[in-house]
Every structure is written in structure tokens, then in C-alpha cells.
Amino acid sequence: MPDLLIELFSEEIPARMQARAADDLRRLMTDGLVEAGLTYAGAAAFSTPRRLTLAVEGLLDECPAVTEERRGPRTDAPEKAIEGFQRSAGVAREDLEIRDDKKGQVYIARITRPGRPAADIVAEVLEQVVRNFPWPKSMRWGAGSLRWVRPLHSVLCILTNSAGEAHVVPLEIDGLRAGDTTEGHRFMGTGRFAVTGYEDYAARLRRDKVMLDPAERARHILQEAENLAFAAGMELVADDGLLAEVAGLVEWPVALMGEIGQEFMELPAEVLQTSMREHQKFFSVRNPKTGRIERFITVANIETADHGATILAGNGKVLAARLSDARFFWLNDLRVARAGMGPWLEQLGSVTFERQLGSQAARIARIRALARDLGPLVGADADQADEAARVAKADLSSEMVYEFPELQGVMGSYYAREAGLPDAVAVACAEHYAPLGPSDAVPVAPVSVAVALADKLDTLTGFWAIDQRPTGSKDPFALRRAALGVIRIVLENGLQLKLDRHVDAQLLRHKIALNARKASEGEIDTLEEILREVAERGVFGAAFRAVIDRIGRGDGAPDTGEGSLLRSIGDLVPDLSTDLLAFLHDRLKVYLRDEGLRHDVIDACLELDGGDDLALIVARARALQEVLTTEDGENLVQGFKRANNILTQAEERDGVEYSYGADVKFAEGPEEKALFAALDAAEGAIAKAVEAEDFTAAMAAMAALRAPIDAFFEAVQVNTDNAVVRRNRLNLLSRIRMICLQAADLSKLEG
Incomplete structure (x- = not known):
């Protein structure tokens, strides 16, 4: 069986495209070969800045007839x-x-x-792959029609038989004729050379200073960088993303370590690291004694006679220029921060958050109001939560964040400390964006939690208010991420919050502001002035806040002209609120399924009272799943469903509701009387446990009903001819249903 080797040699391929391109080459080629009837034993793809390589082992000589x-x-x-x-x-x-x-x-x-030779099929498939390669961006060059990410210089394509004889696959693509030659490193290589197969190819490339495997290059860079740092008594700052990128920039990595000038030591570590990573692709080296970033590691693509001294000198000059800019931004920002950040906050009034949702300043005002409400509920001081929300996004106007947007929040924390604000406020500036992804840690400091929740809930309610919800796979405003952030913050901090009242109040704030912006002269009478204030500054007067707070608590608006107008503005709030909570429930289901909870168990716990309390839902679901792993729990569900089915059919047939009046004096046998006694004992225990939110105890008390319910159904006919006894037994089944539904809706369970 022959082996196949393909190399597509070009000008430098962007590092971010290499891994995907290598995988696409492997997938498209092997899929095409198999579809044509050629099977193989294994395939591996590799990439360097100048080449994509595919090695296929154990290919058939020809496709069978x-x-x-x-x-x-x-x-x-x-x-x-x-x-x-x-x-x-x-x-x-x-x-x-x-x-x-x-x-x-x-x-x-x-x-x-009839069967076809492997060479004919390879040539046919490879031409189609090259001509239709899925590059994110591609270009044409010269007079040809072929498109590639960068000009394609040569195609190596050989089949090697078991005797080690290599044959070039006859193929020509847009004037490029396939051959058996390649070349090594751009500067340290010896020119073009012929190869006979993959082993020969990889070995010759290595002699010509090319590490073919990107994973090997990354390991080499990491090991060399760590050794350099260790030898200097330092430690390398881990950066997996930068490591993968740098491995795609070099074919023969040579790690070199340089020093950062003392004049830049005052810069925050995050600024140094970000500037070096984004502009120079340098790794940061930390002094473990001082915690400062004091050195850098660059990765050259060449070995030099002076062991990299000239390269380091040049890189040091460029780095000094970059860091001088960063230092200039830092010193300018410090002056504003130490003066209270007032100019930054004013600038946010002219920065649009979203066309319909107004400015960043208006958004901050809404977040402040919600953070103040949430603060005491999460253990935070309301004034500190308010203050943290006020300055949390001030750094968006700073020069440093303008230059490095990824430092938003981080710089806000530094500036808040320089402004003399409490440490809890400074920490919240950095943490209120978290979590940004499923693996990120959630904020745990109370003030940070209050502002993070307010920020995410304001985002969700705002886009719900303007009907910009996620659809299918489209989520341009990252609302699914915001919802997951709310869920994780609540659950991982063990918070019990009634989200509906806060969602209602925030939706009402959005709807009022939207209507104020839309209102023309004369359309608003008694609230014209205050609504204009809401539209322009995103703030509420004391009386107006009191109305919103009453609505948020569910007390309703006063029966006045203002109250009537408020209600008309907020007509859609209940529907929007319900829909937004349903969206949160959907994200909660995904989150809990990843934890191993059954979907029907989650559904059984969503519809009960407290559906807006995420922690309560999860506590119910975990307790229910635990009891369902026991024989008593599983059999109880079957008994409940049997009781519920008989009762539902009887109510539909009789046109009445059997919901009260079961009396033990009409019980006829010991099993029926025992069920009355068991229900009497369990009802109080379950109610008490549910009230205490001890759902494990509630589920255990429910599971204890399994035996008396089973015995009842084995011994008793519910639909007896005696009308009085039948009615009493149906009311008894209703009692079973009501008791079992206290902790979870067992009718939602499958099986």
C-alpha cells in the first residue's frame, strides 16, 4: 500500500489561519479520497508559516471496481x-x-x-481542494485565476510504495506542476531538495532548520522560555494564546530574553503584559519577589552568530518606544483619576451605548439604581454598590483603555484606588464584567456581585425592551452570555433573589426612557419634565422612584394621572418580564444539564412558586434527582402518576373538581386507613421542610409515602359503585396530588 505526501508551499500564512487550514486540508483530501473509493490507514496534517503538509498512510493502490x-x-x-x-x-x-x-x-x-489508479484520484481530488480551499481571506496574483491565502510557489505530491519507490503524482494547477522537491528555512536553509516520503521529508526539513509540527514548536518555545526565566531567578507569565500564535510565526524558534527599562517599572503589570503581547508578541517575565514584570522573552526565527544580541537590541528599542506611549497614557490618566474622574464620567454622556437605549451615562444611572437595590440583598453596602456602579465604566473614557480596550475594568480598578475610593469599589470596577466565559471565575465580593448582576440585568432588560432578542444561532449582543453570567453569579454565590421584581423595575425604567425619547412636544403632560430628565440623564426623582419601587414590589402604581400614564407606558412589562424569565430558565436548563441533571427533573421544578428564584429551583432539582435514584423515589413517582391519571380522568368525566373533603370515616380497609394516616404525617413534615427550603427532607418525606400508596392501589378499587366512597377516594387522590406537588411537579417527569 502506498503512502501519500502533499505539501503546499507559499508565502507566509497568517498564524491565526494555520491550524484551521491544516485541518481543512486533511479533512477535504481524505473525504474526497474515500468518496472516490480509496481508503487509508491514517492521516496527519501539519503547518508552518510557509507550508501546509498532509501525510496519508496505507492508501490503496487503486479504487476497486x-x-x-x-x-x-x-x-x-x-x-x-x-x-x-x-x-x-x-x-x-x-x-x-x-x-x-x-x-x-x-x-x-x-x-x-472499473478501478482507477490512486495517482489519478489523488490528482483529481487535490486539484479540487486547492481550487476551492476555504480560506477566510484569499488573493490572486499574476495573471492566473487561482486564489490562495498568499502566493502559492510549489506543490509537492508523491506516492511512495512499500519498496520505498516514490512517484510524483501527475498534476498541474494554474501553471504549477507537482513535483518531489521542497525547501527549508528561508535564511538558514540550503535551497531546494528532493524527498522520497514523509520520513525523509521531515528529517530533511529538520536539517534545514524547519520544525514541521506546530505542537513541537510550541513545546520548544515554552521549554526554552521557562529555562531562560528560571536561570535569571524569574518566572514566565503563562499565555497559551500567545504561545500558539508565536508558534505559527516561526519555523525554527529561538527564545531570547531581554530587560525592560527601569523607567517603565511604575506601569501596572497588566499594561506591560498587554502592550508587549499585542504589539511585539513578547512573553512577560515576572520577578516573584517583587511581583513586577521586569523582563521579556522574544522568539526569533533564526540563529545568529552573536546569540541574538543584535535582535534583542533592536527589539529593546522598539519596546521602549511602545512603553513610552503607554507611560504617557498612564500619567495622563492618573491626573484625571486623582481629580475624581469627573471628565471621564461627563464624556460618557456623549458615548452611545445603543441607539435606542441611549448613552453610557444613562445606562450607568440605571445600573446604579439597580445595584443600590441589589446591594443589601447580596450583603453589600448600598452606598458602596451605588458608588461602584457610578465609576465602574469611567475608564472607558481613559487614554489607556482607548489604546488597549481589553484592559477595561482592570484599569478602572487602578484608577478607583488612585481616586481614593474604597477597596471594595475598586475591586468591583475590575470584577463587574465577569464572568466573560463559562470557565471564568465569578465575582464573590458583595459589592462586585451587586454591580455585576445590575450590569447584566440592565443589558438583558434593555434589549428585551427594544425587542432585540437572540434568534437561533444569532446573538450579536451576547445576551446568552449575560444570562449565563447572572445564573452563575447567583448559584455560585448561593444567592436567593426574587429576580422578577428587579426585572420588572428595570424593564419599566427602559420603557419610560424609550417613550420619553419618542415623545414629541405636547404628547406628555404631567410627566413631561421628569421624563425629559430620564431621557437626558437616565435619573429618577424621589417621587418617581417611589412609584417604580412600588411597581417593582408588585404594589402597583397610584390611581392618578401619573399612575395611569406609568401603567400605559409599562403595559408590556409583565409580558416582557415573563419572556425574559423564560429565557433565563432556558439558559439554566443548559447549565444544569451540563452538571448532569435530567431535563425533566429541571422542568418539574421550574413552574412552582419561586420560579424567579434560581437558587430555589436548583435546590429543588438536585433534591428531586437525588430521591429519584432510590427505589422508593422512583416508585413514588409511578404511584403519583397513577393517582393523578385516575383523578384527572374522573374530573373530566364528572365535570367537577375533587379537591377537598376526604374523610377517614369513609375508609373501608386497613390499607385505605393507613394511607390517611401516612398523608396526615407527611403533609405537615413536607410543608415544614418546604417552608424551610430543606428540599432534601421534603423529598425524603414524599418518598416515605411510596409504601402506603402502593398498598392502597393493590387493595382498593377507586371507582367503586358506592358513590360516596368513590368521591371520598377521589378526594384522597387529590390530597396525594396536592402533597406531592408541594416540592416539585411530578407530572413533568418522564417514564
Whole structure:
């Protein structure tokens, strides 16, 4: 069986595209070969800045001959139809078979496709792959029509048989004829050379200073960088993303360590690290004694006689210029921060957050109001939560964040400390964006939690208010991420919050502001002035806040002209609130399923009272799943469903509701009386446990009902001829249903 080696050699491929391109080459080629009938034993793809390589082992010499049957028209079909079938199948009339079919006799053509040499198939598939390669961006060069990410210089394509004989696959693509040669490193290589197979190819490249495997280059860079740092008594700052990128920039990595000038030591570590990573692709080296970033590691693509001294000198000059800019931004920002950040906060009034949702300043005002409400509920001081929300986004106006947007929040924390604000406020500036992803840590400091929740809930309610919700796979405003952030913050901090009242109040704030912006002269009477204030500054007067707070608590608006207008503005709030909570529930289901909870268990706990309390839902779901792992729990569910089905059918048939009046004096047998006694004992215990939110105890008390319910159904006929006894037993089933539904809706469970 031959082995196949392909190399597509070009100008430098962007590092961010290399891994995907190598995988695409492997996938497209192997899929095409298999579809053509060529199977193989294994395939591996590699990339360097100048080449994509594919090695395929154990390829068939040729695709086997294939015989297929094609069903044709009936034998009594028109002659033209039969002749057309003959032409399409490529067979003569006498070669057609006649076969019985359920609708009569039909013609069958047996078509044999002969085997084809592997070289012919490889050439055909590779040409299609190259011409239709899925680069994110590609270019044409010269007078040809071929498109590639950068000009393609050569194509190596050889098949090597078991005897070690290599044969070039006959192929030409847009003037590029396939061959058996390649070249090594751009500067340290010895020119073009021929290869006979993958092993020879990889070894010759290594001699010519090319590490073919990007994973090997990354390991080499990491090891060399760590060794350099360790030798200097330092430690390398881990950066997996930068490591992968740098491994795609070099074919022969050479790690070099340089020093950062003392004049830049005053810069925050995050500024140094970000500036070096984004502009220079340098790794940061930390002094473990001082915690400062004091050195850098650059990765060259060449070995030099002076061991990199000239490279380091040049890189040091460029780095000093970059860090001088960062130092200039830092010193300018410090002056504003130490003066209270007032100019930054004013600038946010002219920065649009979203066209319909107003400015960043208006958004901050809404977040402040919500953070103040949430603060005491999460253990934070309300004034500190308010202050943290006020300055949390001030750094968006700073020069440093303008230059390095990824430092928003981090710089806000530094500036808040320089402004003399409490440490809890400074920490919240950095942490209120978290979590940004499923693996990020959630904020745990109370003030940070209050501002993070307010920020995310304001985002969700705002886009719900303007009907910009996620659809399908589209989520341009990252609302799913915001919802997951709310869920994780609540659950991982063990918070019990009634989200609906806060969602309602924030939705109402959004709807009022939207209506104020839309209102024209004369359309608003008694609230015209205050609504204008809401639209321009995003703030509420004391009386107006009191109305919103009453609505947020569910007390409703006063029966006045203002209250009537508020209600008309907020007509959509209940529906929007319900829909937003349903969205949060959907994200909660995804989160809990990843934890191993059954979807039907989650559904059984969502619809009960407290559906806006995420922690309560999760506590119910975990307790229910735990009890369902026991035999008593599983059998209880079956008993409950049997009781519920009998009761539901009887109520539909009789047109009445059996929901009260079960009396033990009508019980006829010991099993029926025992069930009354068991329900009496369990009802109080379950209610007490549910009230204490001890759902494990509540579920255990429910599971204890399994035996008396089973015994009841084995011994008793519910739909007896005695009308009084039947009614009493149906009311008893209703009691079972009501008791079991206290902790979870067991009717939602499957099975």
C-alpha cells in the first residue's frame, strides 16, 4: 500500500489561519479520497508559516471496481423512455435485465465502473481542494485565476510504495506542476531538495532548520522560555494564546530574553503584559519577589552568530518606544483619576451605548439604581454598590483603555484606588464584567456581585425592551452570555433573589426612557419634565422612584394621572418580564444539564412558586434527582402518576373538581386507613421542610409515602359503585396530588 505526501508551499500564512487550514486540508483530501473509493490507514496534517503538509498512510493502490444496479422504466413504457434510460446507463438493450416489480416488469441496468489508479484520484481530488480551499481571506496574483491565502510557489505530491519507490503524482494547477522537491528555512536553509516520503521529508526539513509540527514548536518555545526565566531567578507569565500564535510565526524558534527599562517599572503589570503581547508578541517575565514584570522573552526565527544580541537590541528599542506611549497614557490618566474622574464620567454622556437605549451615562444611572437595590440583598453596602456602579465604566473614557480596550475594568480598578475610593469599589470596577466565559471565575465580593448582576440585568432588560432578542444561532449582543453570567453569579454565590421584581423595575425604567425619547412636544403632560430628565440623564426623582419601587414590589402604581400614564407606558412589562424569565430558565436548563441533571427533573421544578428564584429551583432539582435514584423515589413517582391519571380522568368525566373533603370515616380497609394516616404525617413534615427550603427532607418525606400508596392501589378499587366512597377516594387522590406537588411537579417527569 502506498503512502501519500502533499505539501503546499507559499508565502507566509497568517498564524491565526494555520491550524484551521491544516485541518481543512486533511479533512477535504481524505473525504474526497474515500468518496472516490480509496481508503487509508491514517492521516496527519501539519503547518508552518510557509507550508501546509498532509501525510496519508496505507492508501490503496487503486479504487476497486464497483458494480451498481440502476432501476429503469417498465417494459411496456414508451420506446423513447427506454432508449433514454439505455443512453444514461451506457448499456445496450440486450444487456438490460427484466425483473418483476410490484407494479409489473421493469428494466434493470448493471453498470460496472472499473478501478482507477490512486495517482489519478489523488490528482483529481487535490486539484479540487486547492481550487476551492476555504480560506477566510484569499488573493490572486499574476495573471492566473487561482486564489490562495498568499502566493502559492510549489506543490509537492508523491506516492511512495512499500519498496520505498516514490512517484510524483501527475498534476498541474494554474501553471504549477507537482513535483518531489521542497525547501527549508528561508535564511538558514540550503535551497531546494528532493524527498522520497514523509520520513525523509521531515528529517530533511529538520536539517534545514524547519520544525514541521506546530505542537513541537510550541513545546520548544515554552521549554526554552521557562529555562531562560528560571536561570535569571524569574518566572514566565503563562499565555497559551500567545504561545500558539508565536508558534505559527516561526519555523525554527529561538527564545531570547531581554530587560525592560527601569523607567517603565511604575506601569501596572497588566499594561506591560498587554502592550508587549499585542504589539511585539513578547512573553512577560515576572520577578516573584517583587511581583513586577521586569523582563521579556522574544522568539526569533533564526540563529545568529552573536546569540541574538543584535535582535534583542533592536527589539529593546522598539519596546521602549511602545512603553513610552503607554507611560504617557498612564500619567495622563492618573491626573484625571486623582481629580475624581469627573471628565471621564461627563464624556460618557456623549458615548452611545445603543441607539435606542441611549448613552453610557444613562445606562450607568440605571445600573446604579439597580445595584443600590441589589446591594443589601447580596450583603453589600448600598452606598458602596451605588458608588461602584457610578465609576465602574469611567475608564472607558481613559487614554489607556482607548489604546488597549481589553484592559477595561482592570484599569478602572487602578484608577478607583488612585481616586481614593474604597477597596471594595475598586475591586468591583475590575470584577463587574465577569464572568466573560463559562470557565471564568465569578465575582464573590458583595459589592462586585451587586454591580455585576445590575450590569447584566440592565443589558438583558434593555434589549428585551427594544425587542432585540437572540434568534437561533444569532446573538450579536451576547445576551446568552449575560444570562449565563447572572445564573452563575447567583448559584455560585448561593444567592436567593426574587429576580422578577428587579426585572420588572428595570424593564419599566427602559420603557419610560424609550417613550420619553419618542415623545414629541405636547404628547406628555404631567410627566413631561421628569421624563425629559430620564431621557437626558437616565435619573429618577424621589417621587418617581417611589412609584417604580412600588411597581417593582408588585404594589402597583397610584390611581392618578401619573399612575395611569406609568401603567400605559409599562403595559408590556409583565409580558416582557415573563419572556425574559423564560429565557433565563432556558439558559439554566443548559447549565444544569451540563452538571448532569435530567431535563425533566429541571422542568418539574421550574413552574412552582419561586420560579424567579434560581437558587430555589436548583435546590429543588438536585433534591428531586437525588430521591429519584432510590427505589422508593422512583416508585413514588409511578404511584403519583397513577393517582393523578385516575383523578384527572374522573374530573373530566364528572365535570367537577375533587379537591377537598376526604374523610377517614369513609375508609373501608386497613390499607385505605393507613394511607390517611401516612398523608396526615407527611403533609405537615413536607410543608415544614418546604417552608424551610430543606428540599432534601421534603423529598425524603414524599418518598416515605411510596409504601402506603402502593398498598392502597393493590387493595382498593377507586371507582367503586358506592358513590360516596368513590368521591371520598377521589378526594384522597387529590390530597396525594396536592402533597406531592408541594416540592416539585411530578407530572413533568418522564417514564
